[in-house]
């Protein structure tokens with residue numbers, strides 16, 4: 154993380170007061186960076202919990218907290234991982250040095266870096282071992298990756314892959330598993346630039362870029378618990394259940410109006426709410442969208458849907474911690490670590506469910522663009538697919554399930570939207586934007602959110618230094 158230490162601003166009388174609106178990853182990162190720079194920071198979150206889309210639910214029968222949807226970060230998520238380091242929280246993320254591909258019937262491929270070859274050749278032996286692809290396909294994929302690194306072409310991913318002579322099998326069994334979950338959009342529509350970011354930074358630039366980082370704590374405990382505690386210890390004042398209604402310019406900066414009618418003056422404001430909430434906030438504030446985001450018309454970006462299918466079987470299914478599934482609607486499957494740190498329930502005890510059960514979670518990204526069965530049939534369809542891939546689950550009984558559909562999980566990185574994503578610095582003095590939807594160069598991810606928080610904080614600090 155550039156995270157360049159911003160020399161503390163030392164005003165004559167009091168530190169500047171900054172408000173951060175929105176307590177997701179972007180807002181929490183912005184609040185932390187501003188407080189590190191010596192500002193007095195208040196973070197306003199509409200809900201009772203911090204974390205935004207990084208949330209969990211409590212599952213009564215198993216007496217444990219489960220993430221609404223499994224999240225992972227890649228090793229190339231440099232700002233995010235450095236943010237965790239700076240907060241002293243990296244130990245809550247498990248680094249996984251292999252990616253597993255799984256296909257029917259019970260076939261597993263392990264994809265890992267060579268310790269001997271330097272990037273970008275470090276994954277070459279791993280690629281050559283992906284024998285679910287024909288040798289010509291493996292070679293064509295490698296060729297395309299090197300071309301992708303150097304091309305300045307624009308447009309959509311699929312059109313470019315087809316131009317590069319990628320076969321349907323290479324697209325279905327390599328490009329889709331790698332890119333769908335990262336972009337959460339169909340390759341027919343997603344921008345080539347976004348794919349280039351993931352492929353180059355994830356697979357080519359550094360030895361560890363492709364590695365997976367998975368939370369050891371539930372997302373709620375990590376963000377609403379540990380991260381919030383570190384922020385508070387650093388001096389951030391956290392206001393939960395405190396939706397901000399409007400912000401109006403004032404002589405000294407901005408006046409915030411909360412939904413309970415209270416108003417509070419600030420020298421600077423970071424809005425770190427999602428796109429739709431930001432548009433509403435500006436409307437209520439009487440600020441024309443064009444004044445804050447000149448390049449951004451009111452046309453909304455396309456939301457990308459992600460489904461988390463929580464499945465409980467009557468028997469254990471597989472020993473892998475997770476796997477990318479080939480030739481199935483289910484794209485990834487995860488099971489919690491053997492001894493999860495947060496295995497204790499609300500009462501601190503781990504109670505056994507009355508019927509023995511085994512849990513895993515299937516994730517389907519870009520669900521808005523997938524030919525999926527109806528909602529009610531999804532769990533059984535996924536269970537059948539898992540039974541085909543993992544023989545131990547063949548004929549297993551699905552004891553219970555829960556379907557979590559996040560229809561606005563992220564915004565699709567379509568070429569037109571990518572060109573319109575607004576920067577964090579706005580034309581209005583001491584007002585900055587953050588959120589995974591702002592221009593970060595990254596798809597909507599935790600990495601993008603943290604990057605946006607850092608850039609928003611830097612924009613505010615630059616304005617304060619310039620006295621604007």
Ligand SMILES: Cc1cc2nc3c(=O)[nH]c(=O)nc-3n(C[C@H](O)[C@H](O)[C@H](O)COP(=O)(O)OP(=O)(O)OC[C@H]3O[C@@H](n4cnc5c(N)ncnc54)[C@H](O)[C@@H]3O)c2cc1C
Nearest residue numbers: 175177178179199205206222224225397562588589598599
């Ligand atoms: C199902 C799913 C799976 C995902 N998988 C991954 C993954 O594996 N890896 C990854 O990196 N990313 C993943 N993402 C994306 C990631 O969760 C987001 O990019 C990131 O959490 C966005 O953070 P944010 O702070 O920009 O926005 P949000 O998390 O949406 O936070 C915005 C906050 O603002 C608050 N707010 C809104 N209006 C107001 C108001 N008026 N006043 C005060 N507060 C307000 C909201 O309550 C919310 O807490 C996934 C997302 C989903 C939904």
